[in-house]
Amino acid sequence: MSGKRIIKSIYPALILVVLYVVITTLRSVKVLNGYYIQVLMFASINIIMTSSLNLVNGFTGQFCIGHAGFMSLGAYGASVITSMVFKNAPAGATIPVYLLGLFIGGCVAAFFGLLIGIPSLKLKGDYLAIVTLAFGEIVRALLRLMKPIGGARGMIGIPMISNLGWIFLFLGIVLYALRNLIYSPFGRAFIAIRDNEIAADAMGINTTFYKITSFVIAAFIAGLAGGLYAHVVGFIQPDSFSFTKSSDFLVYLYAGGSGSLTGSIVGATLLTILPEILRFLSEWRLVIYAIILVVVMIYRSEGLVGGKELPFLRITRKDLYGGTLPQASSAGGKEET
């Protein structure tokens, strides 16, 4: 491995580190206050959510419109671990318990992702979409029924451990993992299913397996994001993960541009910050937001980024073959982006 490649493979992480250092410095010199930091944390969590949704909707071509359901499962899973099971853990064990909670939350969500992935064998397109919507609402209703975890009133007193550092760390890991997944042979199968399911099937791709896998991975990441979210706000209730929340993530995804991780980053960041910028409009805020959204969708239907990728979120053939393209693949046709 040449030095150049090593630099190339770590400089995305460097961007996040630099961003983190800049933000903490600005925070310490009081240019940014806690409110801005919180908005940034929400934006980062939304990026994680949107890019996981992107795996299902943008890369595998399935329609999931109940993604907040996975988020709520992750949030509850993680919160139960940190604030109930290990409530009396010693002070030194806070971080391990927190990480365990996030992991368990992700696993709970992934398990339900598996459950909801199974109907995708039989259902296509809009019918699958409505099942995922129904799933999100059923999860919400069931959480409301569970009295030990607060029922409809929600859970309070979740330790607020998530800070910008943790969230940036997980954001980096998730983006790195998704990039490598999507540009691996395994991930190419997802894209093949999106582009033409019948052709993918004919080429020997086990479409069912890949569709369920994409649901499970996306659910795990969404559960992780839910855990992070719960430990930012310290309070969760079933109704904060309603269909409105799911449709928010859909809006981020498609306004940014589906089928590109850059699109998820741009969409989630801009559309999380935009309503905050519009706060001076008070009641008219969401009206203007809605108008901007509709105008963007009409005049730039492919999304703001339009399927393009930033260089560090893309793996080209050149990266894989170290600058010298093998004869077969260069003759093989166009460069895929």
Add this chain to the structure above:
Amino acid sequence: MNYFFQYLVYGLQLGSVYALLALGYTMVYGIVGMINFAHGDFLMIGAVGTYFIAKAFEGMRIDGTYPMLIVGLIILIAMTMTGFVATGVEAIAYRPLRNKPRMIALITAVGVSMFLENFPRALPFIGPNPRSFPTLFSTNVLKIFGATVTVTQIIMIVLAVITMSILYYVVNHTKVGSQMRAVSMDKDAASLMGININRVISITFFIGGALAGISGICYASAYPQVDVYMGSWLGNMSFVSAVLGGIGDIRGAMLGGFILGIAQIFATALNSTFGYAVGFIILIIILLVRPAGLMGKLVIEKV
């Protein structure tokens, strides 16, 4: 047994609201192929609009109730209004996206829904506060099979059934209806046969909006409180009933609406939270058994 009939009446009442709203979803889906998430908000506009229209006619009340003729006029104005709102939404927001991927239209619909909810909310004379809906129909009480039934409930259910029959007739036995069916089968071929597609789609949205307006009046007469957010969960439930019956099929939407309404009331009698979820549970079960809904035909994708 008394309880059974009582709940059945409530179920039919809620079911008629769902069915009327589901018809709009299913017609729009059948013709344009998009899920119009803003449809529930047409119901809200119908209900909130009726509140203001009824207020304008306040001077014509006799003994605190409106005469039949005025009620008819109010309903007609409200229907026309929601119909035009729906047509306007289609012309401004959905028409430019007709040939784009469906998800794009769906996201636009989410944006439109956000606009329709928040625009009235931001208007100073409407605002976010709930208002109590005026009594349009008689509140006399009848006893049928031991169940207490108000005249309002009977009028609502009858109104819903009549509207649906008219719609069924229009779609199956008139020129506009056959144009609609033609457009839903094949837009390009219909266009070649000289059908003005834009006009047919506008008419469809108008009818869907008008039905949503009636369902808004029905809902608000039964649960007399209107606010700007009432449309979103009703819209979701009606969408579920449209899918349950087989989206794109008019009989399916009616059937799905009534099934869901009745099931929801009976489940709510057991537990209020469960009542909300039962619709979704039924939906998943039915879709697992019949992937295209009760009445829908499964389209086999040919290579």
